[in-house]
Amino acid sequence: MITLSSDFGAPYPAAMKGVIARACDARLVDVSHEFPRQDVSTAAFWLTQTLPYFPPAVHCVVVDPGVGTDRDALVVRAGEHALVGPDNGVLLPAARELAGDVEVFTWAYEDAASTTFHGRDVFAPAAAAVHETGVDAVPDLDRTTATDEFVDLQFPVADRDGDGATGEVLVVDGFGNVITNVPGDVLAGRFGESVTVNGDAVPARRAYAAVEVGERLVTVGSHGNVELAVNQGRGDDAFSLEVGDAVGVAR
The missing domain is CATH 2.40.30.90 (Bacterial fluorinating enzyme like)
Structure with a gap:
């Protein structure tokens, strides 16, 4: 299973689904494409409330106000799950809900076809590749490099x-x-x-x-x-x- 989450509305998620469907036969499940636009924190919160109810899966998340900049693409391994998306903090809260200990990797994407639609050109292919090789193999993928430098969004405590x-x-x-x-x-x-x-x-x-x-x-x-x-x-x-x-x- 690959889940898809974004702030795209329509029709952009369809292109992501097409890219994934051409690369693998994963079951595709939409979490939401109606997250508030460019609102990383709100998307991160709702992912903590939804992803833990899924069986092991690859979760592709694209709420990416920094698209086209030098921000990294990440793959985060959380137990039997993997999360793929931009390095802006959106992945980490949900990853830690899925598994207390997480491993973070950058994903090389020098061959991205565009600077404005990384959901289609970077994250969808990455999610398909992780699905095909398996979550356990993430550290061994040619495009992944382990990192301890990433945006670590944490919600404020009362x-x-x-x-x-x-x-x-x-x-x-x-x-x-x-x-x-x-x-x-x-x-x-x-x-x-x-x-x-x-x-x-x-x-x-x-x-x-x-x-x-x-x-x-x-x-x-x-x-x-x-x-x-x-x-x-x-x-x-x-x-x-x-x-x-x-x-x-x-x-």
Whole structure:
């Protein structure tokens, strides 16, 4: 299996699929091609939430605002998985979710046909090559060179303060749910009560529908972090928050 993730929308992923299909017979699975454009951090977060549910695979990820520059192409080996993509941090969080210890390699691509579409001309061929030779053989490929110099994106950690925490908004999903880096255990024992979010009292509930339609709530999302939401509405609007904003949660 080769999975494909990008911020391309359409039709660019089709060209990547064509390149891979001509090189190997891997099953191709789209994770998403609708990641926010040039938003490396958001793509990295969603990959941590999706790739661990796949069986062993090669994951081709192209969110690449530095395309055409001298940034490296990487192959990251994470257990039985391999991730292929640009050296801008997008691969490392998910790789570490897949396996605690990872190995990082640069991928030589001097013969790239273009400087504007490395998804087609660099990363798709690399993913096919890794698939064909096998993840275990990555260190022995002619184009790979082990490296310990790479962009290592790490998500910010919330500050704990007694029975509360101060963190920030990591991403906002398509429903408008505000996903923070505040760990969900801050709400332990508080469901059914209210907590303060940036000084405002908000009910803590386990499910969106536990409050009236249009009402705000604080919950723990499937990612394990505190999430700010509105039942059948947009939490980002109701809480006036966007990515990077500070969020304080307390009793």
